[in-house]
Amino acid sequence: MLIINSPVEEIIEINRHIYLLKVFSPQLTSIIKPGQFLNIRVTERVYPLLRRPFSVCDVEGNHLYLMFNILGEGTNILAHKPIGSDLDILGPLGNGFNLDGDYETAVIVAGGLGAAPFPYLTRKLKGMKNILSFIGGRTKDDVITYNLKNVKEASDDGSLGFRGNVVQLLNQNLELLKAKKIKMFACGPTVMLRALKEFCLKNDFECEASTECAMACGFGICQGCPIESTTESDRYLLVCKDGPVFNIKDVVI
Amino acid sequence: MSNVDLSVKIGSLTLRNPIMLASGTVGYGNEMAEFTDLNKLGGIVTKSLSLKPRKGNPPQRIVETPAGMLNAIGLANVGVEVFLKEKIPFLRQFDVPLICNIAASTIDEYVECTRILTTEDTIKAFEINVSCPNVKEGGLSFGNDLNSVARITEKVRAVTDKAIIIKLSPNVSYIAEFAKAVKENGADAVSAINTLVGAAFNIFTRKPKIHNVTGGLSGPAIKPVAIAKVLEISRQVDIPIIGIGGIMDWKDVIEFMIAGSSAVQIGTLNFIDPSAPGKIVNQLEEHCIKNGIEKISSLIASYQL
Ligand SMILES: Cc1cc2nc3c(=O)[nH]c(=O)nc-3n(C[C@H](O)[C@H](O)[C@H](O)COP(=O)(O)OP(=O)(O)OC[C@H]3O[C@@H](n4cnc5c(N)ncnc54)[C@H](O)[C@@H]3O)c2cc1C
Numbered sequence: 323m324l325i326i327n328s329p330v331e332e333i334i335e336i337n338r339h340i341y342l343l344k345v346f347s348p349q350l351t352s353i354i355k356p357g358q359f360l361n362i363r364v365t366e367r368v369y370p371l372l373r374r375p376f377s378v379c380d381v382e383g384n385h386l387y388l389m390f391n392i393l394g395e396g397t398n399i400l401a402h403k404p405i406g407s408d409l410d411i412l413g414p415l416g417n418g419f420n421l422d423g424d425y426e427t428a429v430i431v432a433g434g435l436g437a438a439p440f441p442y443l444t445r446k447l448k449g450m451k452n453i454l455s456f457i458g459g460r461t462k463d464d465v466i467t468y469n470l471k472n473v474k475e476a477s478d479d480g481s482l483g484f485r486g487n488v489v490q491l492l493n494q495n496l497e498l499l500k501a502k503k504i505k506m507f508a509c510g511p512t513v514m515l516r517a518l519k520e521f522c523l524k525n526d527f528e529c530e531a532s533t534e535c536a537m538a539c540g541f542g543i544c545q546g547c548p549i550e551s552t553t554e555s556d557r558y559l560l561v562c563k564d565g566p567v568f569n570i571k572d573v574v575i
Numbered sequence: 576m577s578n579v580d581l582s583v584k585i586g587s588l589t590l591r592n593p594i595m596l597a598s599g600t601v602g603y604g605n606e607m608a609e610f611t612d613l614n615k616l617g618g619i620v621t622k623s624l625s626l627k628p629r630k631g632n633p634p635q636r637i638v639e640t641p642a643g644m645l646n647a648i649g650l651a652n653v654g655v656e657v658f659l660k661e662k663i664p665f666l667r668q669f670d671v672p673l674i675c676n677i678a679a680s681t682i683d684e685y686v687e688c689t690r691i692l693t694t695e696d697t698i699k700a701f702e703i704n705v706s707c708p709n710v711k712e713g714g715l716s717f718g719n720d721l722n723s724v725a726r727i728t729e730k731v732r733a734v735t736d737k738a739i740i741i742k743l744s745p746n747v748s749y750i751a752e753f754a755k756a757v758k759e760n761g762a763d764a765v766s767a768i769n770t771l772v773g774a775a776f777n778i779f780t781r782k783p784k785i786h787n788v789t790g791g792l793s794g795p796a797i798k799p800v801a802i803a804k805v806l807e808i809s810r811q812v813d814i815p816i817i818g819i820g821g822i823m824d825w826k827d828v829i830e831f832m833i834a835g836s837s838a839v840q841i842g843t844l845n846f847i848d849p850s851a852p853g854k855i856v857n858q859l860e861e862h863c864i865k866n867g868i869e870k871i872s873s874l875i876a877s878y879q880l
Pocket residue numbers: 359370374375376377378389390391392393394395396397398435438439533534535536537566
């Protein structure tokens with residue numbers, strides 16, 4: 323873990339309202355793993371006060387990318403950071419995805435901004451595993467396929483690809499999935515992860531899911547980010563330290 | 576090398592400088608140690624410990640509010656036994672006073688926790704949390720009741736020779752009365768303040784933003800309240816005060832000392848910049864050099880009203 327100022331190099335809008343922010347940060351790019359996150363101090367003032375957590379989206383040489391949309395004041399400031407200004411980053415945080423395992427095809431499942439961690443995972447898996455990506459969103463603007471491979475799209479309103487949610491799309495491809503040795507990597511809204519967990523348990527698919535929770539510190543000192551474990555009932559796990567990536571079987575979603 | 580004396584006294588305890596880390600904002604020290612040299616600090620206060628481990632409240636436990644945050648962690652902690660076995664070995668490596676914060680649901684539990692912990696040499700003092708706003712059984716009702724606070728102090732005093740600091744609730748009308756009562760019952764110092772009770776709603780769902788409905792407000796938003804409470808105690812009771820609430824930089828530390836604090840604790844700031852406490856120690860020294868302050872303790876209660 324380190325706290326480091328990294329210069330902002332570029333901010334681009336890749337989909338409507340979805341931004342990609344590029345910083346130069348050799349200290350972070352050399353150590354960060356897919357699925358880990360960074361806690362960003364968007365201002366030195368007292369509003370917004372707390373850092374804002376973002377997944378590492380991609381790494382290209384010494385350059386690191388974040389992907390986000392504007393939700394509130396924090397992301398608004400982030401989207402308007404002057405090029406060349408320093409971004410105050412604390413990280414890398416959390417555990418990240420475990421790429422190892424006895425599988426041939428990595429199945430990426432994302433809903434909306436849940437796509438954020440997967441360009442980097444895709445980059446790391448290239449040449450090692452086959453990749454299939456199932457990407458969903460409410461409308462075509464919310465389906466984010468930036469730097470992903472072998473994508474099947476789903477939108478709730480049918481404006482792009484399959485009409486319905488991404489778990490329904492997985493179900494439609496069940497035979498294809500069953501025919502391969504797969505491991506799933508997922509991130510998205512709670513409703514999606516809940517349906518996905520049921521789907522994985524029913525079909526006995528291995529799945530690692532990246533979860534979210536409101537956070538104050540991001541590195542284990544505030545106890546602000548509990549998630550219920552399916553194996554230990556007398557304590558909560560912490561999303562920031564024990565996660566954010568969990569085997570989907572191990573947590574209550 | 577400067578000749579500035581940053582040391583301060585809290586009862587029988589001498590701290591190398593006034594900067595302590597507040598309970599519940601440092602875990603058990605190991606994560607903070609990656610950012611701040613703990614040996615540079617005046618003291619570390621552990622997360623509130625209870626006799627048995629506590630699971631704490633379900634999510635959502637925290638939410639940001641203007642210049643502050645609400646938390647309702649619910650005193651999630653590993654319990655006294657695991658603390659001694661698993662957390663003390665790490666903390667023992669440091670040459671910094673370790674202060675154990677204790678929270679309990681009954682007076683007997685406060686006593687029992689103190690009795691067990693006082694045998695551990697690494698622990699130099701106790702901070703008794705009579706003021707957690709997020710636990711239904713005890714906490715706030717204790718902190719609001721003069722009689723209970725006096726009795727807890729008296730009973731805990733009877734089982735330890737180490738310094739006892741009572742952490743007071745700001746959610747009372749006259750905090751100085753509480754400071755007076757704990758002094759009379761043998762406390763060495765008071766900490767002020769714990770968090771203020773607050774709440775926040777989502778205007779669309781009409782639901783509270785944290786599961787516990789109410790939570791404790793911390794951060795810069797509470798600093799003026801904390802300064803006023805410290806001043807109130809300082810003007811009425813002769814007892815060392817550890818000032819807490821919304822400290823964001825060295826200037827806030829100086830302000831707390833002028834208002835009557837012998838030392839301070841840094842809380843919410845640790846979440847935002849865990850390297851800040853060490854930097855603040857350096858900046859305090861610089862301030863003293865620049866302003867010809869030989870002993871930082873000369874600032875304590877130096878208000879010009
Ligand atoms: C581990 C982790 C990784 C994340 N990665 C990304 C990412 O790669 N890209 C991205 O765009 N976002 C990501 N997020 C979410 C991101 O942190 C929030 O969108 C951001 O904090 C919003 O800040 P804001 O100041 O703009 O909005 P705020 O004003 O703080 O909030 C706006 C609204 O969003 C809600 N909200 C805020 N934080 C969360 C949260 N964590 N979960 C659910 N609701 C929330 C608030 O309740 C409020 O209604 C991640 C969160 C976590 C915990």
